[in-house]
Amino acid sequence: MIILTIVMSIISILLWSHPASTVTSVDMNEITQETKLDYEVKVLPHLLHPSGGWVKPEQGLIFDAVSTVLKLKLTTEFSSRQPITWTGEEEVTLSLVAPDLWKKDIPLRAKKAFEVKEQQQYVITGSYEIQLAELLDAMEQVENQLRISPAEYVLEVKPRVTGLMIHGEYRKAIAEIPPFVFKHRNNMFTFEGEQAFQSSDVETTQETMARPIELAGVELPVTAWRYGSTAAALLLLIYSVRLLGRDRPATRYSSTERLERFERKYEKRWIRVAEPVPQQATIRLLKMEELLKLADERDLPILMYRMEHSLHCYIMDHRNTYWYSFGEDDQAHGHNDDRAVQSHVVAASHSSHSS
Numbered sequence: 145m146i147i148l149t150i151v152m153s154i155i156s157i158l159l160w161s162h163p164a165s166t167v168t169s170v171d172m173n174e175i176t177q178e179t180k181l182d183y184e185v186k187v188l189p190h191l192l193h194p195s196g197g198w199v200k201p202e203q204g205l206i207f208d209a210v211s212t213v214l215k216l217k218l219t220t221e222f223s224s225r226q227p228i229t230w231t232g233e234e235e236v237t238l239s240l241v242a243p244d245l246w247k248k249d250i251p252l253r254a255k256k257a258f259e260v261k262e263q264q265q266y267v268i269t270g271s272y273e274i275q276l277a278e279l280l281d282a283m284e285q286v287e288n289q290l291r292i293s294p295a296e297y298v299l300e301v302k303p304r305v306t307g308l309m310i311h312g313e314y315r316k317a318i319a320e321i322p323p324f325v326f327k328h329r330n331n332m333f334t335f336e337g338e339q340a341f342q343s344s345d346v347e348t349t350q351e352t353m354a355r356p357i358e359l360a361g362v363e364l365p366v367t368a369w370r371y372g373s374t375a376a377a378l379l380l381l382i383y384s385v386r387l388l389g390r391d392r393p394a395t396r397y398s399s400t401e402r403l404e405r406f407e408r409k410y411e412k413r414w415i416r417v418a419e420p421v422p423q424q425a426t427i428r429l430l431k432m433e434e435l436l437k438l439a440d441e442r443d444l445p446i447l448m449y450r451m452e453h454s455l456h457c458y459i460m461d462h463r464n465t466y467w468y469s470f471g472e473d474d475q476a477h478g479h480n481d482d483r484a485v486q487s488h489v490v491a492a493s494h495s496s497h498s499s
Contacts, residue, residue: 153377173226173347175309175316179218180340181301181324186213204335206326211276214333216252218303220268220321224311226347227262232307232318234258234268239323240279241298246286258307268305276333283328299326299333311347319343399453399471406432406455406470413439414448414457421447421458426465435459435468 187210189196198215206214222230236253252272260266279299287293300323309316321341326333413436429435435457439446444459454471 148380153381169348171346172349173224173228173311173314174344175222175224175228175311175347176342176344177220177222177319178340178342179220179303179305179321182217182219182339183335184215185211186215187211201335206276206333206335208276208280208331208333211333214274214276216272216274216301218268218270218272218301220303220305222260222266222309222318224264224309226311227264228309228311228314229259229261230263230266230307230309230318231259232257232305234303234305236270236272237302237304238272238274239298239300239302240282241300242286242292242294243296243298245290245292245294248282252301270303296327296329299328300324301326309345314347316345316347403450403453403455403471407450410436410457414446417447417449420449420456421460421465421467426467429466429468432457432468432470435466438466 184198184200185206186198187193187196187207190210193199193210218236220234233255234253235251235255238250238252239247240250241247253270258266258268283297302323303321305318305321307318309318324339325336327336328334410432429438435446438444439459442459442461444461447458447460449456449458451471454469456467456469458465458467460466
């Protein structure tokens with residue numbers, strides 16, 4: 145039984161240390177942001193393009209001598225599985241940069257606020273034409289004025305969209321779009337980098353799920369196993385304690401030990417006498433506590449006389465003697481010590497009369 149109690153207690157401890165539930169992330173929505181740049185160049189008729197007109201530059205090369213206009217088409221698209229709200233501002237800027245020297249910003253699209261509520265898609269588009277001759281003239285003027293000729297120029301196309309994506313408790317900042325870059329060196333512009341930028345985010349929520357455990361072919365939630373095993377362990381513990389208490393022999397004291405224990409308990413309350421107290425009208429009490437109570441109420445001393453197998457305690461007033469006896473012989477042999485005390489009392493009385 146003890147082994148079974150220990151085993152059940154260990155099982156209960158293990159179950160209480162085992163997580164009762166698991167927290168999992170559930171995808172509620174997926175939001176995608178994508179910006180694309182398409183461009184083409186208007187060229188003069190020449191050997192490579194006898195008809196001239198709009199062409200898609202091969203290998204991203206735009207030659208100064210034959211190119212007149214650079215057309216940019218920017219598209220920013222927001223999409224999500226669930227309808228959400230997009231709110232913020234948008235603008236497009238063209239920056240002409242001489243690295244480590246100077247920079248000039250040219251607005252292509254003025255700043256504009258937008259708000260799109262509960263939609264699955266939102267698209268921002270714009271088409272912009274850049275006069276390359278004007279751009280080259282500006283570069284030459286700055287060189288002449290500053291008398292500095294950079295090794296290269298950088299042309300940055302900056303679509304800027306700022307704001308929030310909102311869906312219930314979900315609030316996420318719109319991702320920053322990096323600039324699209326053209327570099328100018330050796331009398332030509334060259335596009336560098338990627339023509340598309342993409343960002344995505346997943347809206348998640350936390351769900352708590354109960355973890356079942358199968359024991360002895362029975363599958364129940366961890367909480368149920370916890371309380372069940374704890375109750376079983378407590379019942380087994382109580383039963384084991386009762387078995388141990390029943391099997392353990394009761395503590396037994398000898399008559400001498402019982403007298404000594406009784407004497408130590410009340411020794412501060414009585415006065416020892418050398419011989420039995422002469423009794424008048426006697427009243428025997430059933431409990432020592434009653435004798436103590438009577439002594440306190442009447443402010444009387446307690447007298448104690450010890451015989452071989454018993455203790456006898458008395459209080460006396462002018463009419464009665466109240467007494468209590470304690471001892472094994474008194475309980476087992478019909479108050480033999482009481483009669484012995486009475487014979488001693490009689491003997492003491494006779495001796496007092498003869499004197």
